[in-house]
Amino acid sequence: MKKMIPTEVLKEQAALAALKFVKNGDTIGLGTGSTVKYAIDGLGNNLKNGTLSDIKAISTSLSSEARAKDNKIPTTSFDETVKLDVYIDGADEVDQALRLIKGGGGALLREKIVAQNSALKIIIVDASKLSERVGEKWHLPVEVFPLALGAELNFLKSLDAVARVRTDDKGEPFITDNGNFIIDANFGRIHKARKMAKMLDARAGIAGHGLFIDLCDILIVAYPNGVMHIRKGEKETFKNLLDSVSPAQTF
CATH class of the missing domain: 3.40.50.1360 (Rossmann fold)
Structure with a gap:
């Protein structure tokens, strides 16, 4: 056993x-x-x-x-x-x-x-x-500036992610220590992680993302x-x- x-x-x-x-x-x-x-x-x-x-x-x-x-x-x-x-x-x-x-x-x-x-x-x-590959077990957290929340949510969905705004235990939007929101984006297995990271880095409304390469x-x-x-x-x-x-x- x-x-x-x-x-x-x-x-x-x-x-x-x-x-x-x-x-x-x-x-x-x-x-x-x-x-x-x-x-x-x-x-x-x-x-x-x-x-x-x-x-x-x-x-x-x-x-x-x-x-x-x-x-x-x-x-x-x-x-x-x-x-x-x-x-x-x-x-x-x-x-x-x-x-x-x-x-x-x-x-x-x-x-x-x-x-x-x-x-x-x-x-x-x-x-x-x-x-075996990131995204298999966990969604990708994406931290976004409040002004850009709707725009970046739509952007992530355009990449075929199942994306939602993270909420706290009271059902309110989760706020980071930096005063931003987090979108949890489920892409499934991320086969081109470096390309994905560069794409997210290029978005002005995204403060940071959870891909660490x-x-x-x-x-x-x-x-x-x-x-x-x-x-x-x-x-x-x-x-x-x-x-x-x-x-x-x-x-």
Whole structure:
């Protein structure tokens, strides 16, 4: 019988595995989401017990910043720091080329800004986030300026996406930390991700989108038999792991 491991346990395992890449004196980019929270707590514990010192962090959301402050992690900004040493974040979906879909937590624009300005980009996931090609399991979040909401919704639909404006738990439009809206666009498998990214980047009404290409140096995957590190180009390793993991192995 295959092991059954709660997803939250796997998320924590992946997050804690990323901490070994953080050194004393590093400036760290902190992502947003249900996996990264374990990394933030782990950094706080390492500061508290003295195994880590002199770090600073830039957070990608107000919620991550609050968690960092709760853990006594000193914060900084791009006004004070030009380049980050390490960026740690999760992903909603990742494929064998280490292309990502991000933005389930609504912080995609800030996450991309921080990722692009980090020397080492580490993505932490449990095995349920793996797919052969992005778009297979997750819609593509697109952050749009309020003025352009209707125009960009129609544009995405013209590309044959099933698109809707994201709402909060009260049924109201979800507002990002930047004051923008998010359209969740379901394209199915995205076969030309780089072309899609360029097309979305060219739209004036789109503030950012959740396609992250060339923004993952190390993928850390927690699965029922352990934790695996995958670097770009290791497609066979990725494929073997994807083939070996059944959705029924987590709950």
